[in-house]
Amino acid sequence: MTQEQIKQKVLDVLENHKVGSLATVIDGKPHSRYMTFFNEGLTLFTPTSEDTHKAEEIEANPNVHVLLGYDDNGFGDAYVEFSGIAKFNSSKELKDKIWSEKLERWFDGKDDPNLVVLEIKPTNIRLMNANENTPQTLEL
DSSP, X not given: OOXXXXXXXXXXXXXXXXXXXXXXXXXXEEEEEEEEOEEETTEEEEEEESSSHHHHHHHHOOEEEEEXXXXXXXXXXXXXXXXXEEEEEOOHHHHHHHOOGGGGGTOSSTXXXXXXXXXXXXXXXXXXXXXXXOXXXXXX
């Protein structure tokens, strides 16, 4: 599989799977939780509150790991292992772009001062279960 084919398959997973796990590091150990993700190319975004354990964990160590994929029963479904560096992005434009009514469960609107967006730039991406030639690493 060429790098362009790997990249296209990775983008297909990122664009078609919005719920995945986000792992942070606390006391040298992983801590995972489910999050909703959006992407622009290979950059991931997820809304969160500044007042969470994950925010504290990312401030202490911005290295994160994301798993996205698996449609059906989990046997043979393609997925992505995504390692990256997270930072907080409070831009109004980005909040407007990702805002949906579903977020009202946690926030008092898109102007809630606790709403921030984690912006995750990839450091390593591996495509898993896409065919007999996986895992494949996307060269960044």
